[in-house]
Amino acid sequence: MGEAPALFVDDLLHGEISNGFALKSKGIQTTTRVGDKTYVIGGTDDESTSTIGVQIFNRSTGELTIPMVLGTKPKPCKGHSAVFLNEDRILVIKGDSPPDDCIWFLEVDTKFVRQPKENFQTEVVAWSKGVRGEAEKPIVISGPSGVGKGTLICKLMKEFPSMFGFSVSHTTRAPRDKETDGVHYHFTDRSVMEKAIRDGKFLEFARVHGNLYGTSVEAVEVVADAGKRCILDIDVQGARSVRASSLEAIFIFVCPPSFEELEKRLRERATETEEQIQKRLRNARTELEQGKSSGLFDHILVNDDLETCYQSLKKLLGLDEFIGTTPKPLPEFVNLPVDHSVSKVDHKILISCGIRRA
Ligand SMILES: Nc1ncnc2c1ncn2[C@@H]1O[C@H](COP(=O)(O)OP(=O)(O)OP(=O)(O)O)[C@@H](O)[C@H]1O
Numbered sequence: 001m002g003e004a005p006a007l008f009v010d011d012l013l014h015g016e017i018s019n020g021f022a023l024k025s026k027g028i029q030t031t032t033r034v035g036d037k038t039y040v041i042g043g044t045d046d047e048s049t050s051t052i053g054v055q056i057f058n059r060s061t062g063e064l065t066i067p068m069v070l071g072t073k074p075k076p077c078k079g080h081s082a083v084f085l086n087e088d089r090i091l092v093i094k095g096d097s098p099p100d101d102c103i104w105f106l107e108v109d110t111k112f113v114r115q116p117k118e119n120f121q122t123e124v125v126a127w128s129k130g131v132r133g134e135a136e137k138p139i140v141i142s143g144p145s146g147v148g149k150g151t152l153i154c155k156l157m158k159e160f161p162s163m164f165g166f167s168v169s170h171t172t173r174a175p176r177d178k179e180t181d182g183v184h185y186h187f188t189d190r191s192v193m194e195k196a197i198r199d200g201k202f203l204e205f206a207r208v209h210g211n212l213y214g215t216s217v218e219a220v221e222v223v224a225d226a227g228k229r230c231i232l233d234i235d236v237q238g239a240r241s242v243r244a245s246s247l248e249a250i251f252i253f254v255c256p257p258s259f260e261e262l263e264k265r266l267r268e269r270a271t272e273t274e275e276q277i278q279k280r281l282r283n284a285r286t287e288l289e290q291g292k293s294s295g296l297f298d299h300i301l302v303n304d305d306l307e308t309c310y311q312s313l314k315k316l317l318g319l320d321e322f323i324g325t326t327p328k329p330l331p332e333f334v335n336l337p338v339d340h341s342v343s344k345v346d347h348k349i350l351i352s353c354g355i356r357r358a
Pocket residue numbers: 143144145146147148149150151152265266268269303304305306307
């Protein structure tokens with residue numbers, strides 16, 4: 001792929017972008033053509049001047065609309081470039097930005113945005129931040145029942161909805177109020193699940209607190225197929241099985257600040273009978289011993305104050321910019337890659353940057 005043509009928003013009605021590829025901004029806006037729509041990225045929209053705006057120009061109707069924008073939005077920068085990728089998202093590289101804030105994706109036609117588009121009958125896009133380092137590895141989160149794994153995962157998925165996907169496990173336990181089949185779990189009969197296990201459909205499974213739980217191969221594939229990073233909420237036995245499997249993952253163990261606090265959280269959640277709570281607490285002692293000492297886990301987080309723990313989780317996933325009161329180190333700024341080409345090898349997107357021109 002050669003150098004992409006530069007085009008500015010003023011050219012929208014007049015110019016044609018023949019290949020739908022990258023456009024370069026001199027600091028304000030880029031336009032990227034996707035079918036009969038042109039995504040105008042940069043400047044501001046009606047919503048905010050503190051984030052990069054997105055507008056959509058419909059070439060057939062001549063209308064310029066402001067879409068519903070999901071996900072954490074990037075802050076404005078001195079300039080950026082935009083490249084249409086994978087037929088469903090636009091890669092945005094911010095100029096003069098710290099390395100952990102320079103790569104973003106604007107999803108324009110992924111599964112994640114197609115559903116709300118249909119529901120709300122409006123244009124929808126979603127921002128997600130590119131992650132450095134171990135970006136593509138699934139994340140296994142374990143810890144005793146009631147420690148807050150689900151709460152932390154919910155926060156992560158809410159802040160980065162288009163970056164992470166939850167591996168929906170199968171279980172033989174009964175659904176709780178407000179739990180939905182296919183969303184929180186695939187609630188399954190024991191005989192059906194046992195047959196699927198025998199048929200090799202599960203990456204891992206375990207008997208936990210008297211019920212059968214398991215991660216199907218399909219549950220992980222669904223997330224990967226959506227181009228997202230998979231999060232698994234599984235017990236320590238399951239984590240051990242995944243470690244032994246071919247799935248390369250990051251393993252995180254979440255501990256409570258004290259056993260008393262764990263018991264308090266389980267009771268206050270009020271989703272289990274007293275007998276179940278006692279069983280979960282007994283199992284928690286074993287899990288805590290194993291989790292802390294087995295060497296199975298890459299990271300151990302203590303979930304005392306929820307927000308502090310969440311910031312630590314984001315930090316170890318490379319998603320933070322600024323934690324608490326720690327002074328921000330002086331960033332090394334990334335120059336805007338004015339010339340770049342994009343190719344896909346082994347499911348990785350390679351961005352080759354040319355020499356920056358004055
Ligand atoms: N840091 C925290 N401080 C106080 N309460 C918390 C904290 N984190 C989570 N909780 C609360 O503790 C309860 C248990 O949390 P959660 O359901 O997320 O635990 P879990 O580890 O996913 O449990 P399980 O393994 O049984 O699914 C919830 O009511 C949640 O709101």
